[in-house]
Amino acid sequence: TDATRLIAQAKVSAPSAIASALEAYYSKNAAPLWVSGGDVNDHARALISVLEKAADFGLDPADYALKVPNLTTASVAPAEAPVASAEAEATVDPAAAPEAATATPVAATPDTATTTAETPAVASPAAGPAEGHDRDLMQFELALSAKALMFAQDMTRGRIDPNKISGFHDFKLKTVDLNGVMAFLATGQEPGAYLAGLAPQDRHFTALKAELVRLRAEAASEATAVKLPDNLLLKPGNSSPDLSAVVAAIQHSGSDALKTKHEATLASYQQTPEYTPELVDLVKTFQSEAGLKADGVIGAATVRKMVGHTSQDKIEKLVVAMEQARWLPSDLGQRYVFINQPAFRVYYNENGAEQFSMRTVVGSKAHQTFFFQDEIETVEFNPYWGVPQSIIVNEMLPKLRADPSYLDRLGYEVAVNGKAVPSRSVNWYTSTQNVSVRQPPSSDNALGDLKILFPNAHAIYMHDTPSKSFFQRDMRALSHGCVRLAEPRKMAAAVLGISEQEVDARIAGGENVAAKVTAKIPVYVSYFTAWPNKDGKVEYFDDVYDRDAAVRKAFEATTKARSA
Template sequence: MTRHRRIAGTAMLAAMTALSGVPATADAATLMDLLRGGPGRSQNQTMSGAGERTMFGSDRRSSDAGLADMSDPEPLPKISGPRYYTYKPEPLRAMVIRQTASVAVNEDVATGSITDAGQAVDPRAAMASVRVQATDDVADAVEAYYNDNNRPLLWMQDGAVTDKARKALEAMSRAAEVGLDPQDYAVALPTEPADAADPAAHMADLMRFELALSAKTLTYVQDTVRGRIDPNKLSGYHDLKRKTVNLAPVLNMMRLSPDVAAYLKSRDPSTTQFVALKSELDRLRIEDKTAGPGITIAAGTLLKPGNSSPETANIIAAIRENASDALKVEHALTLANYTGTLEYTPELVALVEGFQQERGLKADGVVGQATIRAITGHSNAEKIDKLIVAMEQLRWMPNDLGGRYVFINQPAFQAYYFNGGKQEVAMRVVVGSRSNQTYFFNDQIETVEFNPYWGVPQSIIVNEMLPKLRSDPSYLDRLGYEVSYGGRKVSSTDVDWNTTHSVDVRQPPGGDNALGELKILFPNTHAIYMHDTPSKSFFQRDMRALSHGCVRLAEPRVMAAAVMGTNVADIAKQIASGQNRAVQVPQKIPVYVSYFTAWPNDAGQVQFFDDVYGRDDYTRKAFAATTAAREARS
């Protein structure tokens, strides 16, 4: 009777409160996917491959196995993932300029006063009286400059706006060229004095302009280096260290610069990716002014081989317009002979299949939503919006991605390996579903684990396994999972799943293991990694946001060989041993788990992707909120 005693437990409120904050980002699609390769994420990414400890509450004394458990089932708990936020722009504060000795209007005027209608007016006194607001970083830099009595004014001379000031304003008015909003940096020129007898009011207007322009130029420099918004305030899925921009020397550098516009331009990003995005933005804006109406295909169109549709002519016309020259040459006869009929003939199917293959879609000849999107493309307006967001996001990332790195672009469902700055590997990936999104973050690859265990994370046990286990306690035993309680292995039937428990659940290595043959680890707080999967069919789908957060690789051996600095044959030997073994990579490699709906390929051509998680919308809302806050408080 003893060996059949059931382990029981009661939930603790504190434990359940802790659980509610754990993100559900484990890598599996459904319960059926758990059987056939639905990967999960492990919080405990140790070299032993041990699974994550799940904590459901404290234990109580168990009842005899011969007696039915009389405790009422506790309500099914739920672990929810991160959420999106209403963006709150960085607050602004009034700058404080001390009213001390006079500041020079230019380096030739020692007193710093301006004579107007026979009266000497101290610009320092006027500067101390005006109210101009900026963020803390900008305000600190402006105050440090103007509270130094040895620093001259930057933008005023002899009571007039300088040519340097006008050039700075003109340069910032072109901020849209680099994906910024010119409204964020606009400063109204001071007005001519309506009453010459009031020089103090005129001086106050001049000093307000002086401080405001200094603040706006600093804001531009900070924005163009690190971005307008803090990505971590968009959602819990964003985890990017915000760059620090040293603003302290900037005003003095602009004072000394013979060409302030050139200086401001020099602060814009200059990476090959940013230059490609900027060039495409410029091209599309020019094209948008002259482009006529595009070809449209009716929403909901589904055209299969052998069928006919009133949209067939539009489909072929769009392919004729958007396909590559090579494809059009290959199918020149089909295109020349097509007369606009509704029938979807074998020749037209071959044309569509060629187009699908060219665009990385499943080449089955079926024209559905994904193929229509590829055929018609995004509108110029959509592309421009995507480029602006992409340029902002690129500012969030390191200035130099490095010579050797892995780049994962979630909307493209692709992973790339770069060596010496050149793309050497590209492959399809599966990323998190909309309800279990993959994070946007950077890290370093440290380990490749062969024949891994899958430590089942709390999110899958609580959200997906627990309901099944309450009706079928033998569920995990039948699937071959290992259940541990209090440091010792137990049968899943020994656990009273009607209450909550602190248990470990893991899946041993093998053909059905959710992580397949290997996983590539870059330990992070989100427990996301790259791995193999038995569910190979997912890679044939066009929309591959299907996991619980981790990144499944179509060619895991190829990626493992790349990061290990070896070849696929060596990786195969490691796997063939059947042993669970973790090997450190020879050198840590940066990995960028990114999210770009516009991104240049290895040829420098910008490609556009659907916003699978809707994140671009949150970024655009943050842009609007930031601009509104700056206009209201400037």
């Protein structure tokens, strides 16, 4: 038929996985999905309407835009270059989307190549105006299917490959059943609900999406945001002309529970500059809710939480968070541990609900904690600490060269090629690659009384610490990469399914012993600067490692590559 011939001649630039799905479908199905009666049909317009709402899902509508052929025009150029090749994208920023080409289609893998989708060529006579229009329709047919598949893929696994963003992301890219998507679209059913269902369906993503829609609707009222000096420092008993702005900021960004608790204080405040005990209590409640030290002292950290981020800042954080949520399983599980590095907190979930959370210390900017997922397998009591080579070389070596018996005096165990030796007998001016150092269990062991292991390539785990004072700080990116727990015994009891008293007893025994969990527990070592709390309210955090900017840069590279 003419439709078969014209579809066979149509070409569209698409990632190789999408191109393969298009070729698989159209080589077996002659009837167009989106065109009938010489025009774009209602099924196509319903799909286009869904693609136009991509922003509600944290995606960029520009990635899925295409021109619709005009019924009265003989030839309308489609939005995509019909014969664009993979080489056109070969120099794209490597942080771009998974489909950004780094080689020609022949050499590239299916997940990385951008190629040209087409069915076997069919000879055709010169086209007149009518056939020119029909050819445009068939080009549109193929292009819309490609956009639909791209949207489905992005909804499921995100627009970008996280492993290309930085060396601190470690994810297995999800596989999307694009042939299954084409099969559904071919049924003629309304595409909106189906495509929306490809996004994560858990409560966290739902809350992020609702917040994004709400903020975009409210962005016009940005002028109502309260301003406070960045260098404000106000202690209980002091006075400040900025106090009225402080109260206004709390009224603007405080929770409903806070406003109810301090209703009388807020109602009676007369714009006076005195920082009274009643206002101190108000600020302490705000600080507690914000995860800050509730001391009533208004400084830089409290000001940032009071003023918050602008609506645009929040929107950008939400879009990044929704992308990153797609890297995780669509269902996090009924029982799991969730670490959010920018929040400096870890959350234990069971029966699909958060049971408790606690403060954490995560890696410093120079020793960042990775973003990955794994499974908790073991809790080790009274652990040894095997000192990493990086710490031996960068922190211990200068002291050992000045005092070779330094580790002997601290009680550390030293071995050369596996043989125990005193540290004073080691030549610390030569390579330390064959030297191992470990700290035996003790009250001042760097890992404290226990560690919780989820074996991974990054040597990251959760553990106790003798440095308890660090948990009182607001900015807690202070470790060498592992995650320190404020209440390690509580977490150990939860993952083992035993009481804290049993944990206490095992530690009191003094023996270095490991206990396996009855069933492996998913652990998500995550990085979200926007994430909902257990009540569904989205909270915002500082981008301690500056990773959001890298994600946004990858977004830009993706859109640029797709429009090439």
